[in-house]
Amino acid sequence: MSELIHLSALDLRDKIANGAVSAREAVTASLQRIEAVESRVRAFITVTGEQALAQADKIDAMRSAGETLPPLAGVPVALKDNMCTRGVLTTAGSKILHNFIPPYNGTVVSRLVESGAISVGKTNLDEFAMGSSTENSGFHTTANPYDLSRVPGGSSGGSAAAVAALETPLALGSDTGGSIRQPASLCGVVGLKPTYGRVSRYGLIAYASSLDQIGPFGRTVKDCALLLNAISGHDPMDSTSTDVPVPDFAATCGESIKGMKIGIPTEYFGAGVSAEVAAAVRTAIAQLTALGAEAEECSLPSTEYALASYYIIAPAECSSNLARFDGVKYGLRSSELAGHIGLTEKSRDEGFGREVKQRIMIGTYTLSAGYYDAYYKRAQQVRTLIRKDFERAFEKYDLLVTPTAPGPAFKVGEKADPLEMKLADICTIPVNMAGLPAISVPCGMVDGLPVGLQIIGKAYDECTLFRLAHAYEQSTGWHKNSPVL
């Protein structure tokens, strides 16, 4: 059964559909792999084995009865633990939600159930998705499957590690400033942040609402396309989800990239990006031109201001979103008796970790009277400049190509300075500020550690993104790498 864990979601789906493999066998293989490697990788906060097997049996019964199976029937998937799952613990990686059992499913979770995919558990993350390594998790740090002494990236590090360690072929993450793409890069898997508005966020525990977006992880580009198809589309429960047609993303994988125009923004190869990573990305760009794409250098001059404006906007939104944790309606309540306001203050102090408190405070400060224009409004104006840079570039190019992360996976504890940690997202943050889709695809190894190529597309044009990413992947074979565990 162990060979099943190596299959792509697409192959596994086909084998289940034609009866070569049962859904129960597929889920069992995933659960056995989790059992075998989880003590070292620690990708999950909660594993829901029994529930997954029961769902698998339903799929097998459907097949026996001759019913048409949905598109991901029987394929195991892991969910980042900031997505609400009815009846299953959902912590957002925070002690303040250590006992929270949602009474409803988030829309992506409902859509996965409809698509036949089977959740085997909830994955670890930096608390409330704030971080780049899972070290900010209120529970534990996930290990990078390629080197257990290193981080998997973050904040969706558990989802990236689960897919890299062959625990599941698919996973969902969320990406506010790089939280899908950066861990995908560090774990050698494919990860996509869709266009803002492409996927409903109903039931996603909010961090920064103007930036958050849910997206897929897989070991191949086409698997990510399949999973994106399953979760995309307008949702009346999320009025920021856009009512636009959802194309067949998987069908675009395999189309030619001849004549595609690619921009290479020079700012993404500057200070902070390691020479090895830059070299791997340059080699990948040469490969893209060999495949028929036309690449040339371009400039996104406002890039250097993206990090600072992001760290005003995201914490401002977080300070507002996290006001709901008050020790009254759900989650942790301090046992200290301290009156009404004291109860909230003590519960929040006990429940939130250091980084979350820091972001709540900086957000509260920049929004407070007298500082709003100097910080928040100015950051939003800079956001416009960043957006316009991309608009100008996309008048000329179909796609932009950059490194995903400035370096490969770093050691646990290596980036103790919070500011240094934040630099892990310098290549991914501008994309969220502009709401664009972007994918990270494995493009090489540096000292035995994976490196990712970031491809950025026009809003709602994930199809072109998938085309290029798939063509690149199939011509190189980096996606066939697997860690030794």
Next chain:
Amino acid sequence: MALTREDVKKVALLSRLELTEDEIDTQIGPLNDLLKQFEALQQLDVTGVEPTSHSIPVVNVLREDVVKPSLTRDEVLANAPESREGCFVVPRVIAD
């Protein structure tokens, strides 16, 4: 424009966080480091630049006010740290 300990205490209060003295010590450095980063934005000329609140045009979405099924009271209260007679229980807010 560095934050003092008093500033941090004030922001913590506004944030409804009761920080210990030790926590103020560990937070004040990183908070000031961030504020220093923000100074870079002051050099930019943003005169006449419209602020972006959302990357895509987002407008108010209206719908008919139709009664639909929702969570039951028991489901909503199931996660409450303390509840009684169908209500959330909080510490007394009005003195005797």
